[in-house]
Amino acid sequence: MLPPTVTDSIGSLHTKTHFSPVPLSVLKGDSPVILGVDEAGRGPVLGPMVYGISYCTSQYQDEVLIPHYDFDDSKKLTDAVRRDLFHKMYETRDIEDVGYATTVITPTDISSGMLRFPPSKNYNLNQQAHDVTMDLIKGVLDRGVQLSHVYVDTVGPPASYQKKLEDRFPEVGAFTVAKKADSLYCVVSVASVVAKVTRDILVESLKRSDDEIIGSGYPSDPKTVKWLRETQTPLFGWPIEMVRFSWQTCQTLMKDGNNGSIPIEWEEDFINSKKNMAQQWTLDDQNSKKVITLDSWFI
Structure with missing residues (x-):
């Protein structure tokens, strides 16, 4: 049985969120409730x-x-151990008093945010991560859970991120934002396992055949780069549900004419690029020079 965190996301181009039922032991309020946050797949060019x-x-x-239970930083655990631990949470219910939730940010949404135009409106990865984290915390609070302490694996400088969370959620008892939090706090380790297993299954679902080799998805992985080169189409590149076009690896390959790519120059990029200002057309308007750009020719 697939985890409920993946069922809505398989084949989807857009971000999906899943919340498990809130454990009764949490709602009783007999003991302080703690929450951990972690992510999987921040760096890869492939997958969510x-x-x-x-x-x-x-x-x-x-x-x-x-x-x-042997929860730890999910990267230190084998795939089999991670899946067994998560299976005990959602299927056999051996670990029944832990609530969990995930947000799967698809390559399409990651790229759409990071490549907004003009560049000043870019929705960078840190902003996306912060917003998703706050939405997940809010989702738990909205379900009637009183949180005494939230532990977060850091994205960016820990101090400023912690202050941002404290200002956003004054009703939460305390926040701890730390590097390697998944190795320091068990509740973050559990979140790490949930995120990692969910991502791994979703990446597997992207394969178009059982024997397709896509590697780890990281730009530094030769198998992943080989897959990108071999599957790239001249005009559209790759399937948008698989690849983060905002990654430099993809942009470099798309601009490489030696691999058959068709170079495209966008008018907006031309007009807004300072280095091209000298190339803008000028017309003689009653003995004075007036700058004319292509966008002013059309309604």
């Missing part, structure tokens, strides 16, 4: 970026999760 959260009582973390 997935944000995961997990939350439970501090008592459940200390008395059940830490002594009985």
Whole structure:
């Protein structure tokens, strides 16, 4: 059975969010509730970026999760161990007192945000990550959960990010934003596993055949670069549901005429580029020079 965090996202071009039911032990309020946030897939050129959260009582973390389960930074665990841990959360319910949620940010939405025009309106990856994190926290609060402490694996400078979260959620008892939080706090480790398993399954679903080799998805992976080169089409590049066109790796390949790519120069880029200002057309308007740009020719 596939995790519920992936079912709506398979084949989707747009961002999807899933919330698990809130555990009864959390709603009772007998023990402080803690929440962890982590992501998977920030750096790859292929596939989505997935944000995961997990939350439970501090008592459940200390008395059940830490002594009985091997949660850790998901990158340190094998794929089989990660999937088994998450399976115990959503299927067998061996780990029944942990709530979780994910937001799957698709390559299409990542690229659409980062490539907004003009560039001053770009919605960069840090902004996207911050907004998704705050939406997930808000979603838990809206479900009646009172959070005593939220632990976040940092995106950008920890101090300014923590201040941003504290200002946004004054009702939360405390925030801790730290580097390597998934190795320091068990509740973040759980979120890391949820995010990583969700992303891995979604990346697998992108393969068009069982024997297709796409590598890890990172630009530094020779297998991924080989796949990009071999599957690139001259005009459209790659399937938009698979590839983040905003990554420099893709932009370099798309501009490389040696691989058959068709170079495209956009009028807006030309008009707004300072280095091309000297090339703008001029017309003699009653003995004075007047700058005329192509966009003024059309209604």
